[in-house]
Amino acid sequence: MVHVVAVDVGATNTRAAVLERDGRTGDRMEVKTPAGGADPSILTGFLSGLITRVAGGALPDDTAGIGLSIAGPVDIRQGILLNPPNMTFRDVPVTGPLSEEFGIPVRMINDCHAGLIGEVSFGAAKGRQNAVYVTLSTGIGAGVLENGRILLGRDGNAAEVGHFHVDDTYDLVCGCGYSGHWEGYASGKYLPWFFSQWCHYHGKPHWGPDAAEDIFRSARGGDDDVLRFLEELSAINARAVSDIIVAYDPDLIIFDGSVIRSNADLLLGPMIDAVDRYLSLPEMVMTALDGNAPLLGAGVIARGYDTEYGNFATLTSE
Numbered sequence: 202m203v204h205v206v207a208v209d210v211g212a213t214n215t216r217a218a219v220l221e222r223d224g225r226t227g228d229r230m231e232v233k234t235p236a237g238g239a240d241p242s243i244l245t246g247f248l249s250g251l252i253t254r255v256a257g258g259a260l261p262d263d264t265a266g267i268g269l270s271i272a273g274p275v276d277i278r279q280g281i282l283l284n285p286p287n288m289t290f291r292d293v294p295v296t297g298p299l300s301e302e303f304g305i306p307v308r309m310i311n312d313c314h315a316g317l318i319g320e321v322s323f324g325a326a327k328g329r330q331n332a333v334y335v336t337l338s339t340g341i342g343a344g345v346l347e348n349g350r351i352l353l354g355r356d357g358n359a360a361e362v363g364h365f366h367v368d369d370t371y372d373l374v375c376g377c378g379y380s381g382h383w384e385g386y387a388s389g390k391y392l393p394w395f396f397s398q399w400c401h402y403h404g405k406p407h408w409g410p411d412a413a414e415d416i417f418r419s420a421r422g423g424d425d426d427v428l429r430f431l432e433e434l435s436a437i438n439a440r441a442v443s444d445i446i447v448a449y450d451p452d453l454i455i456f457d458g459s460v461i462r463s464n465a466d467l468l469l470g471p472m473i474d475a476v477d478r479y480l481s482l483p484e485m486v487m488t489a490l491d492g493n494a495p496l497l498g499a500g501v502i503a504r505g506y507d508t509e510y511g512n513f514a515t516l517t518s519e
């Protein structure tokens with residue numbers, strides 16, 4: 202069994218690839234994720250079509266399995282996508298219908314857990330036993346490696362750090378419906394809203410950036426107000442990272458996700474400077490996998506994943 206199909210379903214885009222045993226990527230595709238809907242077959246039909254197309258019309262005979270990385274929450278044991286805050290799908294059975302259709306095992310995992318497995322298998326966490334993978338993207342989340350296993354929780358959603366409570370100064374409601382959460386402040390989706398509330402609170406003119414990137418561009422242009430805003434953002438990011446350190450005691454934290462990958466020069470250093478030093482600081486690095494960690498992790502779990510204990514396949518075992 203040489204090949205696997207890996208699919209990384211993001212809130213915005215979905216990527217799929219046929220992967221070799223060593224993680225080498227064969228054909229790959231990236232398409233828009235369907236916006237949502239009440240009919241669960243929209244998502245499974247989309248995935249089934251994408252898997253077929255990326256495999257060139259039919260899966261290779263030696264395909265060991267299909268691995269799905271998906272923005273949760275998920276129920277990994279039932280293979281159900283529950284109620285993701287950034288998509289409108291609800292309670293979609295995913296792995297059962299796909300496994301029936303393709304006749305091979307289909308495994309599903311929360312995208313941050315997939316990113317962590319990608320980093321342990323191919324990236325900065327190789328050889329580590331205790332590490333945290335944090336993604337700052339459309340949403341915010343994490344995966345925790347604890348003594349070599351993924352920390353799962355009840356349904357496979359442990360370390361939903363985007364919903365850590367980080368602040369009460371601004372009236373910001375997160376996609377999950379509650380206030381004060383890290384994701385409601387610092388994710389790509391909510392950052393422009395945080396900036397508008399920040400301007401209002403501090404009596405600054407608000408020039409209405411639509412996207413997080415507009416804010417970072419202004420910072421690079423030397424806009425004093427935006428630079429002050431980024432100081433406060435860094436303090437908030439640091440609060441969440443401090444919580445991650447005391448909760449999980451990692452020796453490594455890896456940062457990934459489009460927001461921080463594109464703006465590590467503005468975000469990483471000030472955040473680390475503001476992190477609490479109660480426990481000794483772990484090593485904190487940017488991913489070197491160029492946004493592919495969740496896709497690679499999905500490829501790893503396609504070969505086997507223990508949903509009771511969080512052990513995952515190693516690439517040398519069959």
Ligand SMILES: [Zn+2]
Nearest residue numbers: 364375377382
């Ligand atoms: Zn939340």
